[in-house]
Amino acid sequence: MDATSDDDLCTALLVRVARGDRASLGELFAREAGRLIAVARRILRRSDLAEEAVQDAFVAVWQRASTYDGARGSARAWLTTIVRNRALNMLRDGARLDYVDDDMLEHFGERSADAEAAYAALPDREALKQCLGQLDASRRRSILLAYVVGFTHGEIAADLKAPVGTVKAWIRRGMIALQECLS
Amino acid sequence: MTDNEQRMARAGDYVLGLMSEEERDRAEHDMERDAAFRDAVLTAAQHFHKLDLTTAPEPVPDQLWQKVSERIASLPQMQAAETAPASPSKPRVAANARPKRFGLHSLGGRGGFAIAASLAAACAIGYFGALATVTNPQPVVVVVLDTPANTPGAIFEAFADDSVRIVPLEEFTVPAGQTMQVWTLYDKAVGPVSLGTIGAKATEVRLQGPHLPLPKPEQLYEITLEPSPGSPTGKPTGPILVKGFARQPARS
Known part of the structure; x- marks a missing residue:
């Protein structure tokens, strides 16, 4: 499937999520979670933290899907932005990552x-x-x-x-x- | 630096994630008011998103969706929703051409917008969230329906929210006591499913159909003539006025 139809499908699923359809959130998760973990891991380095960022992001998506505006960018971009911002917040939240500082430098x-x-x-x-x-x-x-x-x-x-x-x-x-x- | 350059530099810092928390709050606040700044941010973000698509997907642990589900189930609004009576799924003609509003949108207008924006800041979720407005989604599929004489008789746009916008292209003769009924066939095993009736006069209308799987390319849609107030059997019984197969709209 090419990127455009992936975008369209995500947008369609997100419209359903906004209507309270939990199965569509599950489908969105099944399609996108692997890619989103990879995006988060580029920032956080560790798989467990990347998975946590994606978990937080999907809970946020469930709560906030009704604020997604289809006219202002693709659903996949929106989803990815939520994950990136969550990962960046975790990264900047120094206390949580102190123990991996050496690892980060390395x-x-x-x-x-x-x-x-x-x-x-x-x-x-x-x-x-x-x-x-x-x-x-x-x-x-x-x-x-x-x-x-x-x-x-x-x-x-x-x-x-x-x-x-x-x-x-x-x-x-x-x-x-x-x-x-x-x- | 000109104002325009200043704006682009700031949009850049925002999209790259280089702002402090206070700077980001201020930027999200300004995006609500400053359309030029908002457009700069959205345009840059959309281009940079291409870099997010260069990753290879990673394995997803089995229990991760489970954790998401459990957290969602424990949200206060979910518990309220699950004890509320189920809403009727009977097809009905939507009075408003816009998709139904949920959540923050039900507050409407600037009030909803402001609350959404402050929530976005509180959750540090980011700009798309802060830019809450009414969703105006694209149709999932478009259908050109032909008459038995092979002339285009109607155009449908089917949306993800189960609604269908119907634009008749010609007048149909509907005898007294009959009505036009709209159908789709998404699964041969299920058979045709009614999306609702549109009366005797062909006018542009939006039907809110029952909850079905997302419309797919090649899915059949048709309008038949049925006794008022609709087919007595729940399946098409009368002559077909128009029928056609769904196509996915081309997007840039």
């Missing part, structure tokens, strides 16, 4: 490789890929590290061995150029 290189892999895996016809391709490497890398693996400005600075202020400027300038290219 996997720093692996994480930036994940960000590059996601970019490489974008189909060439995607406008996002073409526009990211026009940015210079440090801007592109900063943006990908933030979105794909959830790095903070500080972590990106450490990865790119650049001052935090410089990284902030790269990202802001990069995102302006990117949006101009995409529009």
Whole structure:
């Protein structure tokens, strides 16, 4: 099934979830949970935490499906946003992840490789890929590290061995150029 | 930086997840009022979502859905809903062309919007949640129904919420004491299922049908002529006025 019909099916299922149809939530879960765990794990690294993020997100979807607005983006994007935000909150909630800090540092290189892999895996016809391709490497890398693996400005600075202020400027300038290219 | 650049930079920080909690709250608040900022966020988010689709799905532990189910069952509103009497599923003509509103939407207008937005902030769920408005979904399938003379006689749009919008393309002759009844065949084993009647006059109407599986491409739809107030047997008995097979609309 191609991405467009997946999108349509998710949207249709979400409309049913909004009407209180729990079986449709189950179908949505069956179709999307595996992909969403993968998205969350790129950010959280650990499968158990990624699964927890997805679990929280589906409870939130059940409660909030009626606020989904089909005119403003696909249901899959909406679903993924809820999972990403949940994962980012868990990541930023330092206390919970303290004990994996060493692990996180150790996997720093692996994480930036994940960000590059996601970019490489974008189909060439995607406008996002073409526009990211026009940015210079440090801007592109900063943006990908933030979105794909959830790095903070500080972590990106450490990865790119650049001052935090410089990284902030790269990202802001990069995102302006990117949006101009995409529009 | 121009205002426009400022806006794009801020939308970027929001979509990338680089804002502090306070900055994000402020951004979500501004999205309610500033359409240009909201559009910038949504456009960027939709493009960046492509990166989310580059992952290979991971195994889902067996008990994960179980946990979701249990948490949902223990939500206060679920317990209330489960003790409430079941709503009648009898087909009826929906008075309003819009899908039924549930939850926060039932509050309507700005009030519902504001409450949804503050809940989104409280749950830190994010911008799509904060942008609550009435859902206006696309049809799942579209059907062009032909008359026995092979001319287009009606167009149907079938939606995920079990409603069907019917646009007649010609006048049908309906004898006194008869009515037009709308049917679909989603499963041969079940046979044709009535979606409701539309009377004797062909006008644009939206029927709220019974709860059925999602409409699929190639699903049969038809209108037959039946004695008022509808087929006595619950299955089509009269002549077919129009019939057609569902198609999935092409989307960009």
